[in-house]
Amino acid sequence: MQSLANKRVLVVGGSSGIGLATAIAASEAGAAVTIASRSSEKLEAARAKLGANAATAVLDTGDDAAVSSFFSGNEPWDHILVSASQTASGPVRALALADAKASMESKFWGAYRIARHAKFEERGSLTFISGFLAVRPSASSVLQGAINAAVESLARGLALELAPVRVNTVSPGLIDTPLWGKMSEDARSAMFTRASASLPARTVGTPDDVANAVMFLMTTSFATGSTVRVDGGGAIG
Numbered sequence: 001m002q003s004l005a006n007k008r009v010l011v012v013g014g015s016s017g018i019g020l021a022t023a024i025a026a027s028e029a030g031a032a033v034t035i036a037s038r039s040s041e042k043l044e045a046a047r048a049k050l051g052a053n054a055a056t057a058v059l060d061t062g063d064d065a066a067v068s069s070f071f072s073g074n075e076p077w078d079h080i081l082v083s084a085s086q087t088a089s090g091p092v093r094a095l096a097l098a099d100a101k102a103s104m105e106s107k108f109w110g111a112y113r114i115a116r117h118a119k120f121e122e123r124g125s126l127t128f129i130s131g132f133l134a135v136r137p138s139a140s141s142v143l144q145g146a147i148n149a150a151v152e153s154l155a156r157g158l159a160l161e162l163a164p165v166r167v168n169t170v171s172p173g174l175i176d177t178p179l180w181g182k183m184s185e186d187a188r189s190a191m192f193t194r195a196s197a198s199l200p201a202r203t204v205g206t207p208d209d210v211a212n213a214v215m216f217l218m219t220t221s222f223a224t225g226s227t228v229r230v231d232g233g234g235a236i237g
């Protein structure tokens with residue numbers, strides 16, 4: 001297993017949820033961690049959980065010039081995680097086309113821009129986050145599945161193009177993160193209870209569950225072009 005001690009780790013989308021949990025885990029493993037996202041307030045709140053050694057960077061993955069200049073202005077990275085996205089959900093026939101396109105723009109093209117401009121140390125790694133709907137479609141979230149499948153396919157191709165930099169994807173199931181914060185407490189709790197009852201793992205996931213898989217991919221030098229599912233059995237249940 002590769003050590004993360006003193007490695008430069010960038011978490012794009014590191015101010016919340018899966019990204020923040022990974023940033024904390026990498027930091028505890030001795031990495032020099034930088035978290036990036038759009039909101040300086042969220043970044044500062046996250047840094048309080050990471051300790052004074054962590055760095056922050058305001059960065060919008062939708063802004064190609066900003067992504068390019070961010071990587072030009074920094075030393076190469078050992079490991080990068082992209083967990084940044086903001087997507088709308090809904091059936092194809094009901095979701096406004098503009099919202100659907102904005103979702104693809106955020107999650108797929110955001111990851112693509114990072115891959116296009118990122119600078120890595122020779123044995124570095126890039127990890128994306130997809131989602132189990134890529135392989136287990138839902139009639140009410142068809143778009144999410146298509147975006148996640150595109151992200152996984154992007155990673156597999158990049159594992160060839162960027163070699164020997166390793167490129168992988170972690171595919172989560174339902175994870176209790178601030179992503180669900182816009183739902184009412186009652187609706188969210190009902191959704192988690194329903195999911196826990198039906199999933200083979202009989203529970204929803206935590207950000208740490210997903211961070212654990214990202215850490216495995218960052219530190220395992222023979223893992224590339226792979227998708228690791230951490231979905232409580234959602235893809236099979």
Ligand SMILES: NC(=O)c1ccc[n+]([C@@H]2O[C@H](COP(=O)([O-])OP(=O)(O)OC[C@H]3O[C@@H](n4cnc5c(N)ncnc54)[C@H](OP(=O)(O)O)[C@@H]3O)[C@@H](O)[C@H]2O)c1
Nearest residue numbers: 013015016017018037038039060061084085131175177179
């Ligand atoms: N939670 C789940 O149940 C679940 C399930 C399957 C897949 N996933 C996927 O896992 C990934 C992480 O989700 P999460 O649950 O950790 O969500 P989250 O808690 O909402 O975190 C999303 C992060 O992305 C950042 N972000 C959003 N748009 C950005 C942009 N354009 N540029 C830079 N940063 C941006 C946000 O910070 P700012 O607002 O400061 O930019 C935040 O730090 C997403 O791709 C999501 O689709 C989540």
